[in-house]
Amino acid sequence: MMLPGKGGERSLRGAPPEVVSTPSVSGQRRRWRQNVPVTERSAVPMIRFGEFELDIPDARLRRSGTVVDLPPKSFELLVCLVRRPQTLVPKDDLLDIVWGRRFVSEGAIKTVVSELRAALGDDAKAPRWIETVPRRGYRFIGDVIAEQAPTPAAASATEPAPGPLSKAMAGLAAPAPDGNLPPPGPALFGRDEDIAALCEQVDSTPLLTLTGPGGVGKTRLALAVARARQGRHAGGVWWLPLAPLAPATTDSGILRSALARALRIAPLGTGSDAELVRAIGGQPLLLVLDNAEHLLDVLAPWLADWAPHLPGLRLLITSREPLQLPGEQVWRVAPLPVPAGGEDSTAADMAGNPALRLLVTRIGARLQGFTPGPAQQQALAKICRSLDGLPLALELGAARVPVLGVHGLAEQLEDDAAGHRLQLLTQGARTALPHQRTLRATLDWSHALLTPTEQRVLRRLAVFRGGFTAATARAVATAPGEDPWTTLDALATLGDKSMLVAAAPDAPDARIGMLESVREYALEQLESSGEADATAQRHLLAMVALFTEAEAEALDVPQLPWLAPLEPELENLRSALRWAEAHADDPTVTDARLDLVAASARYFQRMALSAEGARFCLAVRASAETHRDPLRRAGIDLAVGTLCRFTPMLTAEEHLALARRAVQTFEDHGDTPRAHYAHYLAWALALEVGEHVARAHHVDRMYELVQPSWGPMRTRLMRSAWAQDQRLLGHADTFLQACREDLALLRDLEAQAESWIAAHTLMLAEHDLGEVDRALAIGQSAIDEIRAAGRLRGQTQLLVMHTAMRADAGDVAGTRAALADAVPTLGTMQITELLWLAMAWLAWHEGRGADAARLLGWFDSPVRGCGAYGPRTFTRRSIARLSALLDTALGAREHEDLQATGAALGQAEALRVGLRTSDGDRRRAPRPGTPPQTDANPTAS
Known part of the structure; x- marks a missing residue:
C-alpha cells in the first residue's frame, strides 16, 4: 500500500499502521508549516475555549499559556471538532478527515478521544468539552471564540495566492473562502438521526427540500447539515437567506444578484443565468436557500433553468411547502417527540425526551440553576404536549416561566376555552427574523401565503379536535352550494404548505391533523369570519352521520375492528355534544343531539367511558320525553339503559322500565334490529333486579325476531342470554x-x-x-x-x-x-x-x-x-x-x-x-394461607 504525500509516495508495506500514522508532535507541526502557505496558515483562526487556546497555524494547544503535549492525531481530531462547535461530527467523517480511512477502525477514534479528554481534563460521563453521541459520533459542546491570526505584511507580498490546503490537513481547516455559514446557534435537541440521514441524502440528491410548519426548526436543521458537510464540497458550503426578499419586487434578476453576493462572485459577468453558471464553475458546492416559501412562484422556474447545468451543485432548501420540481426530494421536518402522558412515562424517559430537554435548557438560560423536581417535570411534560413539541413554541414558552412559573404556564396552556397561547408566546429573540419572534407572527406569515380558498377551508377545519378524515373534512368544510372537490384540493395544498399534518398516514382510513397552535389561530379566523356556528352545526351533523352508520353495524363486526376507526373521534364527539348542549334552543340542533347521543352510547360503553356517556344521556332525557318522534325517545331509552346500568345514576328498576318501553316502541314501529337488542337489555336488567320468571319472555322474543340474514356475531347476545338462563335453572x-x-x-x-x-x-x-x-x-x-x-x-x-x-x-x-x-x-x-x-x-x-x-x-x-x-x-x-x-x-x-x-x-x-395488613384479630382467625373448603355442589347456597 502507498500513502500519497507532499514529497511523493511512501511505502507502508509491513509497517504497523499506528507507527506510520503517529509522528512526533514537532514533526507534525513542521510538516504542517511546510505544506501550508503562509497566507493560508494566517487565514486559519486562533480558537479559544475556556482556558485553552488552539493555535492552528503553529499546531499548538496551550492551557493558560502553557503548551499541552498533545499527540498528533488528537490534535487533528480536536481541530476537526472545534471548527464545528455544537454540531455532531459522524464517525465516518472523522475517519475520512483524520485517518483517510487507512488501516484504522472505529476503535482508533475511541483511543484518540480518550487521549484528547485526558489532555483537556474532560470527563466522558459529565463532559465539559467533548460529548459522545452513542453509535453516531462526537460533538464539541464548549463555547468557542475564533480569532483571525495577523497576516505578516512581508509574507503577503511574497507568498503565492491562496490555494487548497494540503490533502493531509483537508477538512481540519477548510480553504478560504469555504462558504459563508453564519456562526453556530444553540445546540439542537433530538435531531442527530435526522442530521446523519440528511447528510447522506444531501450528498446524493441534487435538490433536497426541508418542509414543515413554521417554528419546527427547518433553518437550524439545515444549518446543522450544512456545517456537517463543510470540507466535503470543494466549492464550499454557501448560505442564502431569502426571507428579506419581498415577493412583489423579486424576480430572477434579483435572485441572481442575491446569489452572486452570497457566493462572493463579482456582479460583472452574472447578468444572465448562463453567465452565473460559468462564474460558479464546475466545482462541487452545497447551496442552502432558507425560507423559500414566499418566493416559490419565481424561485422554482429560475432554479429549473440553470441549476441542472451544474452537475456538482447540491441544493438544500427550507420551505413550508415543496418546490414541485423534477427530481426534488422532500424531507418533512416533524416537531420534537413529546413525553408520554400518564403512568407510562418514567423519569428516565422524560430526562431523555428532546422536547423536554429543549424546554428545560431554554428555561435554564433565563433562570440560573433551574433544576426541575418531579412535580415540575410532569408540568413541563404537559407544556411540551400542549405545544406539540414545536421548537419555536417551546422556546417562546420558556420565556414566560420566570413570570408565570412552570405550573402557571401549564395551566394557561391547558385552558382550552381561554385560547391564551397566541398571547402567551410572544417573547422571541430580538435577533430572530420578524416572522419568528412571536407565534402569532409565524402563523400570520404562513396564513398570508394561502389562497382565499385555502384560508376558508383551514378556518373551518379548526372545529375538529383530534384530527379528521378526508370524508369528514369535506362534509364540514364545504358549505351548501360549494364544490366539495374544491375542499378536497385545498386539503392537499394545505398539507403541502405544512398547515395540516398526516396524523396516521399508514392507516386504512388515513387521518389528518392540525397542530394545536395552528388550530387556535384558525379558530380566531373562524370566529371573525362569522361562520363559526354554521361550521359547528355541520360538524355536529357529520358526527351524527359517522356514529349512526357505525351503530348500524356494531353487532355485525367484531368489537376491536369496529372501534379502530372510531377511537380517534372521541374529542370530536365530545366537542359536538358540548356545542349542541349550548345551542339546545334550536330544534334542528336538538334533533341532531338526540340522534348523536343514541348512536354513540355503544361507543362510550366499548371505550370504557360508560359514566361519561351516561351523563350525556341523562342531559337529554327531558328533551326526549317530550319529543314528537317516539323513535327518538326510544333511542335515548336504549342509550340510558345501555350506559346507566353500569353507573349508580339510576336504579336497576328504572333502567328496566326504560328498556321495556324501548322494546315496545321498536316493535310497534317495526325496528327489528333495535327491538332485538332492547329485549337483550331488558333480559339483563331483569336478571339484575331478580325477575327470574320475566326473563324467559325476553329470550323467547329474541329468538322470534332473528332474521335469516343475521350472522353469528349479531345473534351471539341471544345465545348468551339462553346459556345464562340454563345456568340459573x-x-x-x-x-x-x-x-x-x-x-x-x-x-x-x-x-x-x-x-x-x-x-x-x-x-x-x-x-x-x-x-x-x-x-x-x-x-x-x-x-x-x-x-x-x-x-x-x-x-x-x-x-x-x-x-x-x-x-x-x-x-x-x-x-x-x-x-x-x-x-x-x-x-x-x-x-x-x-x-x-x-x-x-x-x-x-x-x-x-x-x-x-x-x-x-x-x-x-x-x-x-x-x-x-x-x-x-x-x-x-x-x-x-x-x-x-x-x-x-x-x-x-x-x-x-x-x-x-x-x-x-x-x-x-x-x-x-x-x-391494610393486620387488625389485631389473628387469635380468632385461621392461619394465613389456610386453603378454602371449595363446595363443588353448584346448587349449594
Whole structure:
C-alpha cells in the first residue's frame, strides 16, 4: 500500500499502521508549516475555549499559556471538532478527515478521544468539552471564540495566492473562502438521526427540500447539515437567506444578484443565468436557500433553468411547502417527540425526551440553576404536549416561566376555552427574523401565503379536535352550494404548505391533523369570519352521520375492528355534544343531539367511558320525553339503559322500565334490529333486579325476531342470554358446553374482545362445577391477552370477577397484585362491588377475621346498594361460605355485630380496612394461607 504525500509516495508495506500514522508532535507541526502557505496558515483562526487556546497555524494547544503535549492525531481530531462547535461530527467523517480511512477502525477514534479528554481534563460521563453521541459520533459542546491570526505584511507580498490546503490537513481547516455559514446557534435537541440521514441524502440528491410548519426548526436543521458537510464540497458550503426578499419586487434578476453576493462572485459577468453558471464553475458546492416559501412562484422556474447545468451543485432548501420540481426530494421536518402522558412515562424517559430537554435548557438560560423536581417535570411534560413539541413554541414558552412559573404556564396552556397561547408566546429573540419572534407572527406569515380558498377551508377545519378524515373534512368544510372537490384540493395544498399534518398516514382510513397552535389561530379566523356556528352545526351533523352508520353495524363486526376507526373521534364527539348542549334552543340542533347521543352510547360503553356517556344521556332525557318522534325517545331509552346500568345514576328498576318501553316502541314501529337488542337489555336488567320468571319472555322474543340474514356475531347476545338462563335453572353442564362452543366460535371469527367476554362466562361455568384451578387459568389467560392488547380498562368485569375468584381460592399474593389494577375501577359499574367481597376473603386468608366480617357487611349494606345475585351464582355461594367460616371463627353473635358495624363504614374507610395488613384479630382467625373448603355442589347456597 502507498500513502500519497507532499514529497511523493511512501511505502507502508509491513509497517504497523499506528507507527506510520503517529509522528512526533514537532514533526507534525513542521510538516504542517511546510505544506501550508503562509497566507493560508494566517487565514486559519486562533480558537479559544475556556482556558485553552488552539493555535492552528503553529499546531499548538496551550492551557493558560502553557503548551499541552498533545499527540498528533488528537490534535487533528480536536481541530476537526472545534471548527464545528455544537454540531455532531459522524464517525465516518472523522475517519475520512483524520485517518483517510487507512488501516484504522472505529476503535482508533475511541483511543484518540480518550487521549484528547485526558489532555483537556474532560470527563466522558459529565463532559465539559467533548460529548459522545452513542453509535453516531462526537460533538464539541464548549463555547468557542475564533480569532483571525495577523497576516505578516512581508509574507503577503511574497507568498503565492491562496490555494487548497494540503490533502493531509483537508477538512481540519477548510480553504478560504469555504462558504459563508453564519456562526453556530444553540445546540439542537433530538435531531442527530435526522442530521446523519440528511447528510447522506444531501450528498446524493441534487435538490433536497426541508418542509414543515413554521417554528419546527427547518433553518437550524439545515444549518446543522450544512456545517456537517463543510470540507466535503470543494466549492464550499454557501448560505442564502431569502426571507428579506419581498415577493412583489423579486424576480430572477434579483435572485441572481442575491446569489452572486452570497457566493462572493463579482456582479460583472452574472447578468444572465448562463453567465452565473460559468462564474460558479464546475466545482462541487452545497447551496442552502432558507425560507423559500414566499418566493416559490419565481424561485422554482429560475432554479429549473440553470441549476441542472451544474452537475456538482447540491441544493438544500427550507420551505413550508415543496418546490414541485423534477427530481426534488422532500424531507418533512416533524416537531420534537413529546413525553408520554400518564403512568407510562418514567423519569428516565422524560430526562431523555428532546422536547423536554429543549424546554428545560431554554428555561435554564433565563433562570440560573433551574433544576426541575418531579412535580415540575410532569408540568413541563404537559407544556411540551400542549405545544406539540414545536421548537419555536417551546422556546417562546420558556420565556414566560420566570413570570408565570412552570405550573402557571401549564395551566394557561391547558385552558382550552381561554385560547391564551397566541398571547402567551410572544417573547422571541430580538435577533430572530420578524416572522419568528412571536407565534402569532409565524402563523400570520404562513396564513398570508394561502389562497382565499385555502384560508376558508383551514378556518373551518379548526372545529375538529383530534384530527379528521378526508370524508369528514369535506362534509364540514364545504358549505351548501360549494364544490366539495374544491375542499378536497385545498386539503392537499394545505398539507403541502405544512398547515395540516398526516396524523396516521399508514392507516386504512388515513387521518389528518392540525397542530394545536395552528388550530387556535384558525379558530380566531373562524370566529371573525362569522361562520363559526354554521361550521359547528355541520360538524355536529357529520358526527351524527359517522356514529349512526357505525351503530348500524356494531353487532355485525367484531368489537376491536369496529372501534379502530372510531377511537380517534372521541374529542370530536365530545366537542359536538358540548356545542349542541349550548345551542339546545334550536330544534334542528336538538334533533341532531338526540340522534348523536343514541348512536354513540355503544361507543362510550366499548371505550370504557360508560359514566361519561351516561351523563350525556341523562342531559337529554327531558328533551326526549317530550319529543314528537317516539323513535327518538326510544333511542335515548336504549342509550340510558345501555350506559346507566353500569353507573349508580339510576336504579336497576328504572333502567328496566326504560328498556321495556324501548322494546315496545321498536316493535310497534317495526325496528327489528333495535327491538332485538332492547329485549337483550331488558333480559339483563331483569336478571339484575331478580325477575327470574320475566326473563324467559325476553329470550323467547329474541329468538322470534332473528332474521335469516343475521350472522353469528349479531345473534351471539341471544345465545348468551339462553346459556345464562340454563345456568340459573341449574343446568350447569349445558351452560358449560354452551360457553365452550361460544368461545370456540368467536375465536374462529377472530372476534378477540368478544372472546374475552366468552372466557369470562366459561370461567364462571368451570367454577360452578368446582373446577377452580381451571377457571382461574382461563381467566388469567384472557387477562394476559387483554393486558398485551392494552385493553384492561375496557374489560373491568372479567378483571373484577377473576380477582374475586382468586381471593376466594386463597391466593393472597395474587389477590393483592390484582387489586392494584382493579381497585381504581370501583364505582364505575355495578360489578366492581365484588371487589369488596374479594377484600373480605383477602382479610380472612390473612388472618383478619374482624375485617372480613365488616367488609362483608359493607358489601351487603343497604346504604351501598348491593345488586341482586341469584342463589346459584358464584357471588352468593362465595358469601355463604365466608359467612359460615366467620360464624365458626368469631361466633355467630360477634359476626353479626361486626357485619352491622361494617354496613355503615363508607367507601373510604372500607377501602382502608380492605387493603391494610393486620387488625389485631389473628387469635380468632385461621392461619394465613389456610386453603378454602371449595363446595363443588353448584346448587349449594
